Amino acid sequence: MRPFRNFSPHDLLDNDWYKFTMQFAMFSNGLADTNVSFKFKDRKGAVKAFLTSHPSIPLNQVKEELAGILNAYAALQFDERDIDFVVQELKKAVVAGKDTLLESYKSRMMAAARSVSIDLSLSKEDGLGLEYSGSWFDTILFEVPFLAIISEYFNNYQPTPPSDESIRESIRDKMAQYTQSNAQVIEFGTRRRFSRHVHEIVFDAIVHEIGTAALTSNVLLSKQRGSSPKGTCAHEWFMFYEAAHRTSNLQVTRAGTISSLQKSLQDWLSVYSSIFALTDVFRTNTFFDAYALLSSELQARVQFRCDSGNELDYCGWIQDGFEKVYGKALLPAHALNKSIMFSNSLSPKKVAEIQAWHAAHAAKSGETQFSFIYGVGTNFTNDLQYDTLDIVIKIHRVEDKFAFKLSDVGSKFVGAEELKGPVHNAFADVA
Secondary structure, three states: OOOOOOOOHHHHHOOEHHHHHHHHHHHHOOOOOOEEEEEEEEOOOHHHHHHHHOOOOOHHHHHHHHHHHHHHHHOOOOOHHHHHHHHHHHHOOEOOOHHHHHHHHHHHHOOOOOOEEEEEEEEOOOEEEEEEEEEHHHHHHHHHHHHHHHHHHHHOOOOOOOOHHHHHHHHHHHHHHHHHOOOOEEEOOOOOOOOHHHHHHHHHHHHHHHHHHOOEOEHHHHHHHOOOOOOOOOHHHHHHHHHHHOOOOOOOOHHHHHHHHHHHHHHHHOOEOOEEEEOOOOOHHHHHHHHOOOOHHHHOOEEEEEOOOOHHHHHHHHHHHHHHHHOOOOOOHHHHOOEEEEOOOOOHHHHHHHHHHHHHOOOOOOOOOOEEEEEEOHHHHOOOOOOOOOEEEEEEEEOOEEOEEOOOOHHHOEEOHHHHHHHHHHOOOOO
């Protein structure tokens, strides 16, 4: 195994931008001290399969090393120049008046090390287990780096890392295909990358191909390469609000979920000028019931992100949602020009299919003319000679209540087993 790299305070910026925007939104809305926990999920048992196929790997050593690496990362403290960069970028996005909170936000970020409890287990029978807890402010920044660390740690056991030139060649080919498809692409590959080194090579290769149009969600790479990080809003934001507003742990209702969605959108838009909202957290049909409760001014500031389901059906779902909200008469002006970000396991082939569909189904008069953006992740940073770990970390608990994500694909349900029955009963009639 190759040794794991050493950390520096700058590694705390090696994260996706939406973790910082969510953190400031939560801080601004008085939610920073809510106790939460996050839980790791190996969606296809890849870690377990890896351990089975490498019987010589000493489990106790791996468990000790991995726990040590995660705890070392959690103990890092920010460099003030890095926080200044975050604050500078947040200023570009916040609405008038919210910038007055940035100094107190910076002070909290620069305070003593965060208090986070990390529980890690490892066995060949069950694979990797990981749960960590603390205040939402203290824990929110660890999801993406922890996933990246886990991915890189196990990739260090691979016999031969990919060559830098093979990575560059792959990116040249992919960017040529995206250019041919006339697709606007953002690099979203931090969480399941092969390694940090590979990630750096990937983004630099993208910059080489398209210059200043190259964008990434990674805050450290953005700072180092002189660009602004890009991001959306995670499932976590909506999952938190649903759990926090539930009257009791297993009392899931669709009406309560709609109310929590409305509140989560209003609170986000009280801080930022716009949102790329994931509509699939509790299914897109439910999202539009909440969207209908927003004022017209807030509705105009909502864009959409597709992260599950069939992308070629998604525009139809959004159009159906608009007709549900506004009726089949002429749509309001703000609904006629919306942006959709796609981010679900994208590749040049998949993006080309979506772009071709869009060109062939140009919007009719009186219907929405969508513009598309593509957040490409693992296909950029871990489409190499080795299998990718299909791993996620999701918010698991808010105080004493479990959180869940339903999505537009039933197989993507995330949440405690105890919630499956109540959730599916509450949403049984929602397509």
